[in-house]
Amino acid sequence: MTPDHIHRRRWAILAVLLLSVLVTVLDNSILNVAMQTLAQPSPTGLGASQSELEWAVNSYTLVFAGLLLTGGVLGDRLGRKKALLFGMALFGVASALCAYAGSPAELITYRGLMGIGSAFTPPATLAIIAQVFEPEEQPRAIGIWTGVVGLAVAAGPIAGGALLEHFWWGSIFLVNVPIVIVALIAMVVLVPESRDERAGRLDPVGVLLSIAGMTLLVFGVIKGGQLGDFGRPEVWGTGLGGLAVLAGFVLWERRTDHPAFDVGYFRDRRFTGAVAAIGVCSFALMGVAFFMVFYTQSVRGYSALETGLLMLPLAAAQMYFAPRARHVVARYGPRAVCAAGLLVNAAAFAGFLLLGRSTPIWVLAALFALMGAGLAHVFPPATVMIMNSLPREQAGAGSAINNVFRQVGGAIGIAVLGSLLSAAYRRGVEGQFDALPAETRHSAGESIQATLSAAARLGDEGRAMVGPANDAFIHAMHLAAITAAAASVFGAVIVLVTMAGRPTPQRETEAAGAGSPQPREAEAQR
Template identity: 65%
Template structure:
């Protein structure tokens, strides 16, 4: 049996088609825990950086690695996860990934040191690598092409829900329980998602899959780890000309170049580099990477601004981020309608320009700026992101055949995660280096043993100041001033990255789409039902 809509195009079984929206709900629940985890961690950063027993006493670089260990394993394995999903079945990969993610979450909650936390976050990244591409791949297989933009818009709006729930949930948990509860909360969600998935979600796979590419996987993971480690190390040393830093970054770039050469010559590559000959596809991928580069770096420093400089609690910080999430939830599902009217180019360029303007607005925030201004900035930032994420995701997913949905999703998510990882590493390093330069001369009166540690971050400085008692109060105002200067510079760097993204999509994305013709194969966004 078939429904009247586009019978010649129908490839979704009727039974699956009837429950497609329920399946989308289960996929969003799976997506929720992956995104939720990072947004919860952002609120918990300050708590984890405080000494035991309240936290783990993690340094700035350890905090960055707690985020990046997850992101690097995630990004490094997405190629393989997408291929395995296409080959062995997306449902199997979803179930396995969720189980590993749940186990990693339980272990992370019981971490006894920053090193253990970093290791268990990597386990969580392993699980997430198999969850994220499979959610979009299943979506592409249970919805017909004309409904895919609407479904992807709702899927992208799910990111907004996670951004909203994460910080608030994290704040509530940190107000009542120990820091590990922000990871333990994932376990019951995983159990519920596993049960619903077994019941509702159909399996799908590529009838002609490629072989697994172990050499490509190893090269991509090694290259990314070396590159980001070098960037973080440069920020930690406040010296990017250090020979060790330069050698590590150069080695990372060399390995990644070898990865690209190997993939071009391989008959079973992790990623088919010929996809990138399509300028529209490449521009959409670049836009997603640059958006997350800017966003993750800003989220990292905004938590310290609200908690360390402004004195808000973790829960209050979570509530302050509600406008960002609300804008995502409101605009992401509706962005396809804007694309229908104005086209991909105008929609995504405007979204990136708004994002750049809001990042630049962070450079105007001070210790006594009215907090409602920050709320406006967050809301407009979320609106800008929604009008980039939804159309670019649709362009990427519809550029490849349905059978390759796992590979397309893996590519999209890989660049998203690599962009986020590099955003945290590079903008975090700019923040760290600028902060140390600003506070260094104020720390000259401290004992040499604690001077270096106190200069790593505003939290480290305030921690040393608290231990010194009345003598340490003189450090508070200089620490705030140094941090605000560092935040302003970092925000402007993020804004510059968003402007670069706007230029790329303005040059290469298609304009307003023509009226779709019957049976026409197109890689552009196809309008959804009105």
């Protein structure tokens, strides 16, 4: 039971936790609209190359994904409030350093530092929610949490566009600092400390294996996306190396008597189905969000701020439906709701086939709203299932698993769908660059933005390249969108198969003082 004095202020605690989630997610999506500015020479930008811009994003993703499980485990063992305060403080300091970075290399380094701080934040917030809310209220609280995450993803481009119109590029990072300061003060005052009182000593081998495995896997995915070729030895070799290390992590965790995370929980089909749903949903969502920015800005000519405003229907739908999804789950069950949400997403992604060079923009807004409604019926029930499948003592590790699958799924989606988009686009513009010098033709075909930049340098002679480039991009976008739709349908099938049956939630079993033993104990008794 939650102590009365904590129970009474649970909604204030949730508000503080949401503030920390909002600022960390918001900043990551803000950066997406600043790419063009950062590519310009100083003092307007940093004169960053395409590769440097990619690593400004990827250094954060790589470190964040690699340390998520570690952040959750350390929070469970050492204290979730301590982990949250450390993560937010480091995030704030790194944000200030990013704002005044003097070179692309410094920005990449400080973004990695931000990733370290962020890795301690989402696991701690969900774990604290699991501590201060009773099971019957958790679906509502987690629905609000996922709704705010969706709001932050959509609000990031709006905030970034507004800041870039009035201030220098560093403002997109500096804006974090006062928010972090307010959040830290509120956390010290309101958020209670909690930890796994039954945890044994730390598992440094397991922690190091998880860091190494996740880092290698995500690096391979990112590198494959950059090169547009997953057949290169440095890509598949690194990815397979990461999978091998993660296999070693699983073997170690099964043998040690003080595991960082009990992998036996993956035998719970509800737990496994939930993390699979989150991974597949993130794969499709992040991959589509990546190329939609180029459609709105490069093909349709909208500004960064206008592009952000187009995301509002997605945020509004998530904010409305996510807290209410628990009612649908209560009536139809989580399996049916998650599968239906994924199918709604598939329909939204397939709807991108309607988009062309002059399609009314309300069509895109409607598709975003449909997407938001689908996401709101996948992430909240899946997250609740993950958190309720574990004992409260391991809430941080469970939250970390949730975020690992969300982050890795998104990274793979960007890499795979981005590579598919790039390859299809390059095929579509072959033979269109005869007017360019031979040494610049390859780079001009890397992306539609590169083509438009090359065309602009040619002046009137380059205008003939614009139409074919737009057509090639739209065709490539359609191919990537239908792939995302197929992935969502596949995810719905996985959910229907893996979520069959409703095993008794771990916490309900503990509360009843009876029932099946813990996964590791059950294994030992067989």
